[in-house]
Amino acid sequence: MATTPKITTISNYVKDTTLPLINGTGNYNFNLTNISRDYMAPNDVQASQFPAAFILTDGPNLWAPLTALEYSTGNAPQDITLGYVLRIIGYVKVDDPGDQQKTGALTNEMNKLISDIVIAMNSDRALGGNVDAVTLLGTDTSLEFWQQNIGVVEVWFSLKYDINPTNGVT
Structure with a gap:
């Protein structure tokens, strides 16, 4: 049987369990209507799909040897x-264009969306037992699409976990 990489299991857990906590109740401001691991550009998201969240794991990641067989x-x-x-x-969208640059x-x-994401990701710091730690690294916002009434946020987390490729755990 083929091995499922740990990062795939973790990403699916975040998609299926963690981000759905953002449902507009309790401490959450929004009800996410679109949660995906497949990135879409802001202009490709339909009006009914806001607010939306996309889980990405692309980019360089370093590994440190723990033993001759294990990595962290x-x-x-x-x-x-x-x-x-x-x-x-x-992504969030406002209905009334108004004058967002002044108001x-x-x-x-x-x-509010950043707050919701941070609260959800801290609701289970082990992500179902898949990681040793989840750490907030940073946030970013962009008004690049303000003329379409769309705001973009990005939240980075560090996921700490170990693998042992000789046991089929990657």
Whole structure:
């Protein structure tokens, strides 16, 4: 039987269990209507699919040897900020164009989505037992699509976990 890479299992857990917590109840501002591991550009998301979140694991990731057979994410096994980088890209849209550059309406919505993502990702710091630690690394916002009333957020997390390729665990 083929091995499922740990990062695939983790990404699916975030998609199927963690981000669906963002449902507009309790501490959450939004109800995510589109959660995917397949990236879409903001202009490709239909109006009914906002707010949306996309889970990305592309980009370079370092590994540190633990033993002759085991590896840990990141280049320092004890540093939880140096793990496998998981990025969540989120989109929000405001209905009333207004004058977002003066009122901050779109920026406020972006900040709320960042808050929702951070709260959800900290609801289970082991992501179903798949990681040793989840650490918030940074956030970013973009008003690049403000003329379409769309705000873009990006939240980076470090995922700390170990693998043993000789046991079929990657």
